[in-house]
Amino acid sequence: MSGEGIYEPKISGDTILFAKNLKVYFPVRRSLIDALRGKPQLYVKAVDGVSFDVMKGEVFALAGESGCGKTTTGKTILRLNKPTEGQIGYLPSKEVVEELGDVERISEYGHINVTSIDERHLRPLRKDVQMIWQDPFGSLNPRRTIYEILEEPLAIHGVGVSREDRYDIVAKALESVKLTPPDEYMDRYPHMLSGGQRQRVVIARALILNPKFVVADEPVSMLDVSIRAEILQLMMELKNKLGLTYLFITHDLAVARYISNRLAVMYLGQIVELGDARRVIENPLHPYTRALVEAIPEPEPSRRLTIREVPIKGEVPSPINVPSGCRFHPRCVALDEKPELKEYCMRKEPPMVEVEPGHFVKCWLYAKR
Numbered sequence: 001m002s003g004e005g006i007y008e009p010k011i012s013g014d015t016i017l018f019a020k021n022l023k024v025y026f027p028v029r030r031s032l033i034d035a036l037r038g039k040p041q042l043y044v045k046a047v048d049g050v051s052f053d054v055m056k057g058e059v060f061a062l063a064g065e066s067g068c069g070k071t072t073t074g075k076t077i078l079r080l081n082k083p084t085e086g087q088i089g090y091l092p093s094k095e096v097v098e099e100l101g102d103v104e105r106i107s108e109y110g111h112i113n114v115t116s117i118d119e120r121h122l123r124p125l126r127k128d129v130q131m132i133w134q135d136p137f138g139s140l141n142p143r144r145t146i147y148e149i150l151e152e153p154l155a156i157h158g159v160g161v162s163r164e165d166r167y168d169i170v171a172k173a174l175e176s177v178k179l180t181p182p183d184e185y186m187d188r189y190p191h192m193l194s195g196g197q198r199q200r201v202v203i204a205r206a207l208i209l210n211p212k213f214v215v216a217d218e219p220v221s222m223l224d225v226s227i228r229a230e231i232l233q234l235m236m237e238l239k240n241k242l243g244l245t246y247l248f249i250t251h252d253l254a255v256a257r258y259i260s261n262r263l264a265v266m267y268l269g270q271i272v273e274l275g276d277a278r279r280v281i282e283n284p285l286h287p288y289t290r291a292l293v294e295a296i297p298e299p300e301p302s303r304r305l306t307i308r309e310v311p312i313k314g315e316v317p318s319p320i321n322v323p324s325g326c327r328f329h330p331r332c333v334a335l336d337e338k339p340e341l342k343e344y345c346m347r348k349e350p351p352m353v354e355v356e357p358g359h360f361v362k363c364w365l366y367a368k369r
């Protein structure tokens, strides 16, 4: 197989979001002495040239080992991180277009560039784009009641003119995540709920402003295995009912297979494989994805391995000193079979090529040398 088409995000009226060569570097703290001695500034290259597109209504999964840059990518979409380089195009909904006013458009379809909009445009953006966090306990203020937690975004965004209006909106939000009757939950504090109930509140809060695009960062990984399926099912029901699009971050390929249409596998700040989720998992092409997939045992949930426990040789290198060429080369078992590739893989970064329709891989096994 030899792929020729190089990956470019698809930009159309159906593309709700795209990333183009996105880079997010964090400066490593230097001591004053090091700075005075002229030691160069080092950077954690958390996201290092990521491109993808998400179609309206789909679930697009980002998977990969701990530290590969999934959360950083997700947070940058909400501009909770300022990117170093690249673009994030977002197609705003009719509801927020007016509030965004004359923001520069970067496509003929009306995408705005999230990476460069003014601070004042973040408010309307956050009505449309919300995040569901991983840790339901850490992301809910323990000193506030569930009512106060859910009312806060309404107050910030001026939704609901009277207190009665807001009460109704909060009650509906609780009903939508099946915390019923809502009155029973409003006066409780987060610690008075179970883990699953807390995550329902987190979901209700993310959806209360009627967003269109939701970044869900490992929304079930902290929950008991027994309630994960319930929460995933609820998320899918809400997606279909409310016409949402999800960017779903997970380290669990079994979850990605269950929930997503398309899947991007990240390694050390880059996407190394992208395509139809089932296809990528059933026919993984990149040596890294192959290793991840091999680590999923037959469906026996209690024994299911997650990516965090994957047995790939060696350690993930530091994102401060990324290996040259293909950054997976120090761990790549494909090189044991094809040692003649090694020199090449060590020196040159592979392009992301299309190996079968819509299935892209960043590896010299598939690209023209």
Ligand SMILES: Nc1ncnc2c1ncn2[C@@H]1O[C@H](COP(=O)(O)OP(=O)(O)OP(=O)(O)O)[C@@H](O)[C@H]1O
Pocket (backbone or CB within 6 Å): 026, 044, 045, 046, 064, 065, 066, 067, 068, 069, 070, 071, 072, 073, 251, 319
């Ligand atoms: N604010 C920050 N300052 C410095 N380094 C950061 C910051 N945020 C993330 N990093 C680093 O960037 C890299 C990517 O982190 P990120 O949280 O995006 O990974 P992740 O894929 O979400 O991992 P996990 O599966 O553990 O959640 C890591 O090396 C992390 O230590």
Ligand code: SF4
Pocket (backbone or CB within 6 Å): 286, 287, 288, 326, 327, 328, 329, 332, 333, 334, 335, 341, 345, 350, 362, 363, 364, 365
């Ligand atoms: S480019 Fe080379 S080192 Fe990288 S994954 Fe492919 S074969 Fe392995």
Ligand SMILES: [Mg+2]
Pocket (backbone or CB within 6 Å): 070, 071, 072, 217
């Ligand atoms: Mg993370």
